[in-house]
Amino acid sequence: MSLLAIGSVAFDDVETPFGRRERALGGSATYFSLSASRFHPVRIVAVVGEDFGPDQMRVFEGRPIDLTGLSRVPGRSFHWQGAYGYDLNEARTLATHLNVFADFRPDLPAGYRTSPYLFLGNIDPVLQLEVVRQMAERPKWIALDTMNYWIRGARPALEKVLREVDILLVNDAEVRELTQEHSLLKAYRRIQAMGPGVLVVKRGEYGVALFTPEGHFAAPAYPLEDVFDPTGAGDTFAGGFLGYLAWIDRKDVTALKHATLVGSVMASFTVEQFSTERLEQITQDEVRNRLALFSDMIRVEDL
Amino acid sequence: MSLLAIGSVAFDDVETPFGRRERALGGSATYFSLSASRFHPVRIVAVVGEDFGPDQMRVFEGRPIDLTGLSRVPGRSFHWQGAYGYDLNEARTLATHLNVFADFRPDLPAGYRTSPYLFLGNIDPVLQLEVVRQMAERPKWIALDTMNYWIRGARPALEKVLREVDILLVNDAEVRELTQEHSLLKAYRRIQAMGPGVLVVKRGEYGVALFTPEGHFAAPAYPLEDVFDPTGAGDTFAGGFLGYLAWIDRKDVTALKHATLVGSVMASFTVEQFSTERLEQITQDEVRNRLALFSDMIRVEDL
Numbered sequence A, B: 001m002s003l004l005a006i007g008s009v010a011f012d013d014v015e016t017p018f019g020r021r022e023r024a025l026g027g028s029a030t031y032f033s034l035s036a037s038r039f040h041p042v043r044i045v046a047v048v049g050e051d052f053g054p055d056q057m058r059v060f061e062g063r064p065i066d067l068t069g070l071s072r073v074p075g076r077s078f079h080w081q082g083a084y085g086y087d088l089n090e091a092r093t094l095a096t097h098l099n100v101f102a103d104f105r106p107d108l109p110a111g112y113r114t115s116p117y118l119f120l121g122n123i124d125p126v127l128q129l130e131v132v133r134q135m136a137e138r139p140k141w142i143a144l145d146t147m148n149y150w151i152r153g154a155r156p157a158l159e160k161v162l163r164e165v166d167i168l169l170v171n172d173a174e175v176r177e178l179t180q181e182h183s184l185l186k187a188y189r190r191i192q193a194m195g196p197g198v199l200v201v202k203r204g205e206y207g208v209a210l211f212t213p214e215g216h217f218a219a220p221a222y223p224l225e226d227v228f229d230p231t232g233a234g235d236t237f238a239g240g241f242l243g244y245l246a247w248i249d250r251k252d253v254t255a256l257k258h259a260t261l262v263g264s265v266m267a268s269f270t271v272e273q274f275s276t277e278r279l280e281q282i283t284q285d286e287v288r289n290r291l292a293l294f295s296d297m298i299r300v301e302d303l
Helices: A028-036 A054-060 A099-103 A125-134 A148-153 A155-162 A172-179 A184-194 A233-248 A253-270 A277-281 A284-298 B028-036 B054-060 B099-103 B125-134 B148-153 B155-162 B172-179 B184-194 B233-248 B253-270 B277-281 B284-298
Strands: A003-006 A010-016 A019-026 A042-048 A065-072 A078-084 A091-097 A117-120 A141-145 A167-171 A198-202 A208-212 A215-219 B003-006 B010-016 B019-026 B042-048 B065-072 B078-084 B091-097 B117-120 B141-145 B167-171 B198-202 B208-212 B215-219
Touching (some): A003 A028, A003 A233, A028 A042, A028 A054, A028 A253, A042 A099, A054 A065, A117 A125, A125 A155, A148 A155, A167 A172, A172 A184, A184 A198, A184 A208, A198 A233, A208 A253, A215 A253, A215 B284, A233 A253, A253 A284, A284 B215, B003 B028, B003 B125, B003 B233, B019 B028, B028 B042, B028 B054, B028 B233, B028 B277, B042 B099, B054 B065, B117 B125, B117 B233, B125 B155, B141 B233, B148 B172, B167 B233, B172 B184, B172 B198, B184 B208, B208 B253, B215 B253, B233 B253, B253 B277, B253 B284
Parallel strands (some): A003 A042, A042 A065, A117 A141, A167 A198, B003 B042, B010 B078, B117 B141, B141 B167, B167 B198
Antiparallel strands (some): A010 A019, A078 A091, A198 A208, A208 A215, B010 B019, B078 B091, B208 B215
């Protein structure tokens, strides 16, 4: 019983108004697995280069994260360089060096092909589809993240893979570009027609909107004194959200609402420090306490 | 027992991607009073010109809105011209003709000076302070709205009036400019030091964040199929929020959370049509139904 995740494992150079880090651990599969593995065992499919060494591997150790599918190949790892302005809502990408990621073709280890839960991180939809086709049996659910680059540049492949998907996780601009609808209610109906029954719209500091066949929901972001570095917040959210769903093995509206709170709380830790620094350190008690405070904060007595 | 509101009564020319209206009824006191008077009697202090006739007056009739303080003077009424792009989040102001509003000096009718609740709409803080000084006794609470124009151009007067204020209603950019803090939690503590114990941050399509001495809260916007014209949403929210607080005569955190939902639901009607068209027509049943749906949507069972 594992949650299979495909995505990037990378080095990030990040600059925010509060400081900078060079060659810090990053990548969607990194944040996702560190977050999801708090709730359910995770299997990663990704690729790194020869520059990815024991210091980086150590971060995954002692956690229920299966790295059988993490290939190490000649060359350098994926490297992203970005900067944030004072409002922290949008990263300015300074450089993207795909390196070993450029020739990445996922090849699932035999033991991965029967995973009951599948997360297709934000990569080329052609590769996302290849992963789906390599599964020996249909997972209980498939979740997918994507971005404007693929919506614009690879729409036919994206539409093909979306037909296989149950849960779509994107941001406001992405869902609007994908559906050509400004109203999220209307956008959700278009998404349903494309395949996914559940839509999760990530809105950064404004929280998350959730659309399900049983109704919709929205939660604010967990309020913080200081946001240091928003890199990885979306992937950490996805990890908490999907790790929780895998753990409870349900996806009714109550489970999805709870998953939204769990994902938001996990993301709140990530942004408090650079890279995975905070996410690596948190204890189960810290997660539990923040969840209790957050539930209490958004609770409203009947009017 | 009335809620006294000072603000503008105006004509608006509005253009959105969905149509346009010329010389439609607008102004902060207009939206505020139509919304608040659903919950509690309202008294308006404002000024209009000779172009403000029976067609406009009719909108206020048959509602618990006292117009004794609405002066009609020679000249033309305040006239705002604005346009919205497709994302509807921010108005582009094309022209502002203050007209009779330029020489407006509030002079409270004798009967107004003992109002138990006071809303100082977004006007020159010098005038807001004059209203406070004209009150015969201190209201139970004073609420205030302002904008960047006054934060930049009239900070000393604004700081003076804020010392008298219990509830501040502003948007994200305004609270950040006023406090020079990006984190809303930190901004709230600065606001508390300035005077207001309650901070309400209006975030348009992302809803509302509420900060109180007993804890904070955030609610999404009520989700709509179509937003036609966002003009007046903030003032309608303030009307619902403060009208409800006046009605129940409480301002503990539960009351403030409920007021947030009420304000959001009232605003959701305003934006569905141009000007006050929808706000004028809604029934108590429509308000009640939307409140029930909204409460249900944001309710989360204990984790």
